[in-house]
Amino acid sequence: MAEVRVNLANHSYTIHIMAGIISQVGQLMKDMPLSRKALIVTDENVAPLYSGVLADSLAAAGFLPFVLVVPPGESSKSLATADKVFTQAISMGLDRKSPIIALGGGVIGDLSGFVAATYLRGVPFIQVPTTLLAQVDSSVGGKTAVNHPLGKNLIGAFYQPQLVVIDPLVLDTLPERELKAGLAEVVKYGVIADYDFFDYLIRHQEDILARRPDELIEVISRCCQIKAAVVAQDERETSLRMILNFGHTIGHAVEGVGGYSEYNHGEAVAIGMHGAALLSSSLHLCSTAASAAVKQLITGMGLPLTAPGYGTDELLGYLARDKKVVDSKVNWVLMQDVGRVTITQDVSEEHVRAVLSQLTENSNKH
Numbered sequence: 001m002a003e004v005r006v007n008l009a010n011h012s013y014t015i016h017i018m019a020g021i022i023s024q025v026g027q028l029m030k031d032m033p034l035s036r037k038a039l040i041v042t043d044e045n046v047a048p049l050y051s052g053v054l055a056d057s058l059a060a061a062g063f064l065p066f067v068l069v070v071p072p073g074e075s076s077k078s079l080a081t082a083d084k085v086f087t088q089a090i091s092m093g094l095d096r097k098s099p100i101i102a103l104g105g106g107v108i109g110d111l112s113g114f115v116a117a118t119y120l121r122g123v124p125f126i127q128v129p130t131t132l133l134a135q136v137d138s139s140v141g142g143k144t145a146v147n148h149p150l151g152k153n154l155i156g157a158f159y160q161p162q163l164v165v166i167d168p169l170v171l172d173t174l175p176e177r178e179l180k181a182g183l184a185e186v187v188k189y190g191v192i193a194d195y196d197f198f199d200y201l202i203r204h205q206e207d208i209l210a211r212r213p214d215e216l217i218e219v220i221s222r223c224c225q226i227k228a229a230v231v232a233q234d235e236r237e238t239s240l241r242m243i244l245n246f247g248h249t250i251g252h253a254v255e256g257v258g259g260y261s262e263y264n265h266g267e268a269v270a271i272g273m274h275g276a277a278l279l280s281s282s283l284h285l286c287s288t289a290a291s292a293a294v295k296q297l298i299t300g301m302g303l304p305l306t307a308p309g310y311g312t313d314e315l316l317g318y319l320a321r322d323k324k325v326v327d328s329k330v331n332w333v334l335m336q337d338v339g340r341v342t343i344t345q346d347v348s349e350e351h352v353r354a355v356l357s358q359l360t361e362n363s364n365k366h
């Protein structure tokens, strides 16, 4: 079993990564100071596949699990769905030591983490991620949120899980499009922090897309290590943690303009990373070769580079509401090279518009 520790003083925790480990979640929870009633939150796609094995594992360890199923997709990351989870928690009498367990992708993790952070001012939270994206990114680090019609993740809290359990075998059932979405965040880690990992991704892209177990475990472990190291240094995103947002400034705007349905999060981040790479080279922060390498790996992972037909002004409206905006200035995460990024506000609207025009040209349509 691979283990990655997230070191955060009195709220440190361990990420456990192993094939088949979903049936051991109850055992891993047994020595934690938890009440017996437990709420598993999942979605309609994941429930028939994995809620049985998870609930059985909890029951075998002496817990009393209840499974709450919500509709799949980004629209469940809403205050309305959070309210349904609160109602379930209250009516089943969850107390301050009752765990809420997220079984699903990033939508379920962000939603149930937000509920765990706020129900009774905070109850124990456990992540059992079932998408590649959630296993390499959203289950780690404690960003929880729901969306607002005016922007992505605008209502939320930093709230760390007490345990993360990653079973790569559950990725067997993940649709192809969702696997690729997770690979966008994987590419991000190479760009922001690790040239060697980026190179590994280039060399192993076919094996990864074919879901070869060794490559998947390597990818998941490496991404969790990078994220854990960043979060341990800057849990609340005052500076360094912003690098985890590479590609998200434009990506979140693309998601918003598309009504959170046309492109999924990973696809939007892929488009956003392409935009950030173009912006970086146009500002001479990095070479055109470095920017081109990122573009090539995004394509190699089967991800989109552009959002044809999207309106530049509408995208700019979303950029103005980005969480990294301070005093009306966007903090851009831009490349200096593959494996090295910088944070800067020194980007003119003219440069941003030029890049957005490139990303949204109708001639990009196939």
Ligand SMILES: NC(=O)c1ccc[n+]([C@@H]2O[C@H](COP(=O)([O-])OP(=O)(O)OC[C@H]3O[C@@H](n4cnc5c(N)ncnc54)[C@H](O)[C@@H]3O)[C@@H](O)[C@H]2O)c1
Binding pocket: 043, 044, 045, 046, 049, 072, 073, 074, 077, 104, 105, 106, 107, 108, 110, 130, 131, 132, 133, 134, 137, 138, 139, 140, 141, 142, 143, 144, 153, 170, 171, 172, 173, 174, 175, 178, 181, 182, 185, 264, 265, 266
């Ligand atoms: N908190 C963070 O740090 C963080 C990081 C990255 C992304 N996010 C958020 O995560 C969300 C995206 O997460 P996602 O890409 O996991 O999407 P998702 O949760 O919508 O899952 C994608 C789809 O896959 C299905 N699914 C999940 N696991 C499956 C499995 N094993 N087999 C078959 N189907 C399965 C789901 O039902 C859903 O239809 C976005 O809202 C994004 O903002 C948060």
Ligand SMILES: O=C(O)C(=O)C[C@@H](O)[C@H](O)[C@H](O)COP(=O)(O)O
Binding pocket: 137, 141, 143, 152, 153, 185, 237, 241, 244, 245, 248, 323
């Ligand atoms: O953990 C982080 O920090 C990230 O930025 C990870 C991102 O992949 C993730 O999409 C996150 O939810 C974006 O956060 P936001 O603060 O820009 O909403």
Ligand SMILES: [Zn+2]
Binding pocket: 137, 185, 248, 265, 269
């Ligand atoms: Zn993301």
